[in-house]
Amino acid sequence: MLDDFLTRAALAGLGVALAAGPLGCFIVWRRMAYFGDATAHAALLGVALALALSISVFAGVLAVVLVLALAVSGLSARGVPVDTLLGVFAHGGLAVGLVVVSLLPGARVDLMGLLLGDILAVGRTDLAVIWAGAALVIGLLAWRWSGLLTATLNADLARASGIDARREDMILTLALALVVAVALKVVGALLISAMLIVPAATVRPLARTPESMAVLAAICGAAAALGGIALSYRADTPTGPTIVAVATALFAVSAILPRRG
Amino acid sequence: MPAHPDTTALIEARTLSLARSGRPVLDRVDFRVDRGEIVTVVGPNGSGKSTLIQILIGALAPDAGTVRRAPGLRIGYVPQSLHIDATMPMPVGRFLALPQRHGRAARAEALAQVGLQDLEAQPMSALSGGQFQRVLLARALLMRPDLLVLDEATRGLDQPGTAAFYRIVEDLRARMGCGVLMVSHDLHVVMSASDRVVCLNGHICCHGTPEIVASAPEYRALFGVGTQGTLALYRHDHDHDHDDGPCGHGPDAPAGAGAGPAAPVRSHGHGHNRQHGAGPDAG
Incomplete structure (x- = not known):
C-alpha cells in the first residue's frame, strides 16, 4: 500500500495536519502567528546548514528553530519589541538560508521543494519521520495540556498554581520546532504556518471548549490535506499550495457562517 | 521590629527590595500573613x-530579601x-477546572x-x-487554598458589588480558615473585616489594625458604614511627603500588629459617608 506515492502523500499530509491543528490553536490563542512564520522561514537556514555540515536535515532544522526561540526570548527580555525581532528573524533566516544553499559546493538542492514542499516525493523514511514527529507533538500537547492552557490564559495564574509558565512556553516552542521540521517536506517553508493557523481559525466559531477546538482543527487540517492532494492530482497543481488553498476556502466558508458563542 | 514567631505565618517576606530601571519599586519591605x-x-x-x-x-524574584512559605502552602x-x-x-465550567480537573459536584459547590x-x-x-470576578474567586476556592490572594479583585465593581464580594470573602475565611491577602488601590475602601491594613508606598508607611491605621497621626480617617458594616470607608491623606526625612523603613508597627486576632470594627455614625453622599455609581 505504501508503494503508491499518492497514499504516502495522503498519510504525510494527514500526519502533519493532525499535529499542526491542535498546536495551531495555541499559536492562535497566544497570537503567535508571526512566530510560526519566523520559525518556518528560519527552518530553511536549518536545512542549508544541515546539508553544509552533512548532518540530518531534521536535526539541523530543530537546532536552528530552538536557537531562534532562545534568541527571541532573550532579546525580548532586553526590551526589543517581539514583532520587530520576529520580522528580523523571519526574513533574515530565509535570506541567509538561501545564501547558504547557493554556496553549497556541488549540492543540487531543490529550492522550490524547500519553499513550497514536495509531498508527492515523500518516501517511506520521510513518512516514518513525519509520523514519529507528529505523534511526539500530539503526545507532548496531551501530556502538558492543562499547564499549557493555564499558561496561555494568564502567566500569573499559572505561576500561582505552581506551573512554570516559561517551561510551558519552551514546550510549545519545542512542539513548534518539531512540526516545522516534519512539515517542511509537505507544504514547504513558506506555507507551514498556514497549516497551523488556518485550521484553528476556521473552526473557532464552531468550538465551545478549547479541547473541541483542538480536535476540530485537527479534523479540518486533515480534510484540507486530503482534499488538497486530491484536487492537485486532478488539476495538476502544486500540492502544498493546493492544500493551503483548500484550507483557506474552508476558512472562508466558516467566516461567512453566522457566528455563535 | 518585633521578632516573628515562625509557626503561624503562612507566608513571610523579609527585607524585600526590587528596582526597575534603577528606580526602587520596593525598598526593604517586611511582610507576613498568618493563618486565618x-x-x-493599600497604596496609590x-x-x-x-x-x-x-x-x-x-x-x-526580588533583588534582595527572602520569602518563606509554610510547607505545602496552597x-x-x-x-x-x-x-x-x-x-x-x-x-x-472548563475555566474552573484549570489547571486541575475537579468533579462536577465540586465545581457546582464552588460556584x-x-x-x-x-x-x-x-x-x-x-x-x-x-460575575467574572466571582468566577475567578470560585476557581481559587477549588484549590482548597490556605491563602487566598486577591489582587484588586473588586476593581470595576460598583459599591453593592464590592460589598457583596467582600461579604463572600469574609464568609469564606470564617468557613475555611484560610488566610486572605487583599490588595486595593482604592485608599477609601478597605474591608472592615481586615485584621491588619498595610499601607505601602515603596516602603511600608503604616501598618496595623484598621483602627490603628485609621488613627495613625499622618492619616485622617473617615468611616462609612452604609453597607451592613461590610465596607469601611477610610480616607487616607497621602499628601504628606517623605522627602525631608524618610519615615522609618520597615514596619514600625504598633504592638500586636504581627499576629493580631480579628480587630473590632470601629463604628462611627453615618455622617462622614462621603462616598455614599456622592451617590454610588452603577457602573
Whole structure:
C-alpha cells in the first residue's frame, strides 16, 4: 500500500495536519502567528546548514528553530519589541538560508521543494519521520495540556498554581520546532504556518471548549490535506499550495457562517 | 521590629527590595500573613503593591530579601484582571477546572459559594464584570487554598458589588480558615473585616489594625458604614511627603500588629459617608 506515492502523500499530509491543528490553536490563542512564520522561514537556514555540515536535515532544522526561540526570548527580555525581532528573524533566516544553499559546493538542492514542499516525493523514511514527529507533538500537547492552557490564559495564574509558565512556553516552542521540521517536506517553508493557523481559525466559531477546538482543527487540517492532494492530482497543481488553498476556502466558508458563542 | 514567631505565618517576606530601571519599586519591605488572617495592602498607583504580590506568589524574584512559605502552602490566586482572548472558547465550567480537573459536584459547590449557580455552560466572555470576578474567586476556592490572594479583585465593581464580594470573602475565611491577602488601590475602601491594613508606598508607611491605621497621626480617617458594616470607608491623606526625612523603613508597627486576632470594627455614625453622599455609581 505504501508503494503508491499518492497514499504516502495522503498519510504525510494527514500526519502533519493532525499535529499542526491542535498546536495551531495555541499559536492562535497566544497570537503567535508571526512566530510560526519566523520559525518556518528560519527552518530553511536549518536545512542549508544541515546539508553544509552533512548532518540530518531534521536535526539541523530543530537546532536552528530552538536557537531562534532562545534568541527571541532573550532579546525580548532586553526590551526589543517581539514583532520587530520576529520580522528580523523571519526574513533574515530565509535570506541567509538561501545564501547558504547557493554556496553549497556541488549540492543540487531543490529550492522550490524547500519553499513550497514536495509531498508527492515523500518516501517511506520521510513518512516514518513525519509520523514519529507528529505523534511526539500530539503526545507532548496531551501530556502538558492543562499547564499549557493555564499558561496561555494568564502567566500569573499559572505561576500561582505552581506551573512554570516559561517551561510551558519552551514546550510549545519545542512542539513548534518539531512540526516545522516534519512539515517542511509537505507544504514547504513558506506555507507551514498556514497549516497551523488556518485550521484553528476556521473552526473557532464552531468550538465551545478549547479541547473541541483542538480536535476540530485537527479534523479540518486533515480534510484540507486530503482534499488538497486530491484536487492537485486532478488539476495538476502544486500540492502544498493546493492544500493551503483548500484550507483557506474552508476558512472562508466558516467566516461567512453566522457566528455563535 | 518585633521578632516573628515562625509557626503561624503562612507566608513571610523579609527585607524585600526590587528596582526597575534603577528606580526602587520596593525598598526593604517586611511582610507576613498568618493563618486565618485577613490582611489588606493599600497604596496609590505605582506603590509596588502588585510587585509585592507577584513576589509573594512566586511569579517574580526580588533583588534582595527572602520569602518563606509554610510547607505545602496552597495559594488561591485571584488576579487583578484577566483577559481571555476571544480566539479561545472557554466556558465557565472548563475555566474552573484549570489547571486541575475537579468533579462536577465540586465545581457546582464552588460556584454556589460565590452565588453563581447554573453558569457552568456560559462562555466566560458573556459574563458581567462582577460575575467574572466571582468566577475567578470560585476557581481559587477549588484549590482548597490556605491563602487566598486577591489582587484588586473588586476593581470595576460598583459599591453593592464590592460589598457583596467582600461579604463572600469574609464568609469564606470564617468557613475555611484560610488566610486572605487583599490588595486595593482604592485608599477609601478597605474591608472592615481586615485584621491588619498595610499601607505601602515603596516602603511600608503604616501598618496595623484598621483602627490603628485609621488613627495613625499622618492619616485622617473617615468611616462609612452604609453597607451592613461590610465596607469601611477610610480616607487616607497621602499628601504628606517623605522627602525631608524618610519615615522609618520597615514596619514600625504598633504592638500586636504581627499576629493580631480579628480587630473590632470601629463604628462611627453615618455622617462622614462621603462616598455614599456622592451617590454610588452603577457602573
